[in-house]
Amino acid sequence: MITASTAAALATFALLWWAQVAVPGPNFVRITNAALLGSRRAAMSTAAGVATGNAMWCVIALSGAAIFQQHPELRQIIACVGAAYFTWLGAKMLHRAVTRRPTTTPAPGLASGNRTFLQGLISASLNPQSLVYFTAAIVSGFHDLRLGLSIVLVLIVLAVTLVWYEVITRLLDNVPARDxxxxxxxxxxTVFGVMLLAGAVKLALPLLAR
Known part of the structure; x- marks a missing residue:
């Protein structure tokens, strides 16, 4: 049975996660780009991949992130790969902005649901910042994490992520927005490309400071 205090903690967790998702970052760039250059279906497939990746980080945080505590070098490796991935995406987007390639047809690969899901999953999985967020939010908000409550937290992560991007993609799914x-x-x-490069720098700075 969920007590009033637990319900309040869950509501706070959902609200804080919504704020985290709503802040434009690499995942936001990937999904909105899919919506504008491809279709809402492609964007939501990407969002499903992002939500799955976020849920994965939540599960790791719920398990105490033991694997990262025992092997901190793994987090560094993921951060390095993530920084390189976001740098590549950002540079690619800046190049497209400078060369002004036409976008009258969907970008290559956006028509495949499996591929767009994988793109979203990779984008979220290569951002270990989510692990830091979930660990802090869970440790500070919950003290007795039973299996049922853990499942609820993971479902909140999935639901908030998908609902938010459902709203965003519906707003973009009209002719005036595309025009x-x-x-x-x-x-x-150019703005999206800079945001991706900023995300890469954010991941790389802690590694350079060592």
Whole structure:
């Protein structure tokens, strides 16, 4: 049975996770780009991959992140790969903005649900910052993590992520939004590219400081 205090803690967890998801970052860039250059279906497939990756980090945090505590070098490896991946995505997007490639047809690969899901999963899985967030939120908000409560937390992560991106992709799924994007594409892709590079720097800085 969920007590009032536990319900309040779950509501706070959901609200804080929504704030975390709503802040534009690499996952937001990947999903909105899929929505604008491909389709809402492709964007939601990407969002499903992102949600799965986020849920994975939540499960690791719930388990005490023992594997990362015993092998901290693994987190460094993931951070290095993530920084390289986001750098590649950002550079690719900046190149597209500078060369002004036409976007009248969906970008290659966006039509495949399996591929877009995998892209979202990779994007979320290569961002260990989520592990830090979940560990801090769970440790500070919950003291008796039974199996049922742990499952609820993972479901909250999945639901909040998917609902938020459902809202975003529906807002972008109309002709005026797409026409506006085509006109502002170089500027938007430049901003997105810079955001991805900033995400790469954020991952790399702790490693360079060692």
């Amino acid at each position: 506006a994007f085509k006109r502002a594409r170089p500027v938007i892709e």
